[in-house]
Amino acid sequence: DGGITQSPKYLFRKEGQNVTLSCEQNLNHDAMYWYRQDPGQGLRLIYYSQIVNDFQKGDIAEGYSVSREKKESFPLTVTSAQKNPTAFYLCASSQGLAGGETQYFGPGTRLLVL
Amino acid sequence: QQQVKQSPQSLIVQKGGIPIINCAYENTAFDYFPWYQQFPGKGPALLIAIRPDVSEKKEGRFTISFNKSAKQFSLHIMDSQPGDSATYFCAPSGRGGSYIPTFGRGTSLIVHP
Numbered sequence: 001d002g003g004i005t006q007s008p009k010y011l012f013r014k015e016g017q018n019v020t021l022s023c024e025q026n027l028n029h030d031a032m033y034w035y036r037q038d039p040g041q042g043l044r045l046i047y048y049s050q051i052v053n054d055f056q057k058g059d060i061a062e063g064y065s066v067s068r069e070k071k072e073s074f075p076l077t078v079t080s081a082q083k084n085p086t087a088f089y090l091c092a093s094s095q096g097l098a099g100g101e102t103q104y105f106g107p108g109t110r111l112l113v114l
Numbered sequence: 115q116q117q118v119k120q121s122p123q124s125l126i127v128q129k130g131g132i133p134i135i136n137c138a139y140e141n142t143a144f145d146y147f148p149w150y151q152q153f154p155g156k157g158p159a160l161l162i163a164i165r166p167d168v169s170e171k172k173e174g175r176f177t178i179s180f181n182k183s184a185k186q187f188s189l190h191i192m193d194s195q196p197g198d199s200a201t202y203f204c205a206p207s208g209r210g211g212s213y214i215p216t217f218g219r220g221t222s223l224i225v226h227p
Binding site: 004100101103106107 | 123150155157165203209214217
């Protein structure tokens with residue numbers, strides 16, 4: 001089955017700790033995205049990548065970092081600089097960035113602060 | 115600047131009712147108008163989408179109506195069912211500098227049995 005997998009489903013972060021959220025896709029899509037979702041809010045873009053070894057900041061990149069070493073993988077690190085990390089994190093992919101394309105989402109990772 | 119305004123924020127209907135969710139946009143470069151459906155604790159999934167060359171598209175009980183001059187598109191759910199209870203997002207996008215979708219804030223729909 002083609003799709004996007006995210007792990008873990010739940011993640012707990014201690015004060016001052018960096019944590020990494022995994023995102024893998026087997027859709028052979030070029031573009032990948034990370035969104036943050038807070039209760040009652042829409043989806044806010046953190047980072048996106050169009051090709052391997054290249055990525056761009058979204059609207060709320062501060063306190064986050066990403067890498068794109070392989071086409072199918074786009075991990076997100078929530079650093080200790082992100083003071084309010086509790087949220088639902090969604091990874092998505094699309095064929096490319098030509099515009100007007102469907103985004104395919106993973107099941108999400110819920111990050112909680114201890 | 116809020117480019118996409120989605121309304122209402124929440125909606126409660128009885129089974130069989132026809133909830134309507136609206137999305138108003140400002141960017142005239144948008145040329146793809148999708149609605150995503152999200153169930154609690156899950157990722158969103160494409161429900162239905164329209165291109166600006168048509169004014170209406172139906173897929174089963176779901177209909178998108180598109181008004182280019184008003185810069186607005188709407189989702190209609192015919193004969194709504196309790197299983198339609200979810201959050202719905204509009205997320206228009208286009209070419210050039212607007213290729214990243216702009217998500218609305220979402221509409222929480224509850225369909226009572």
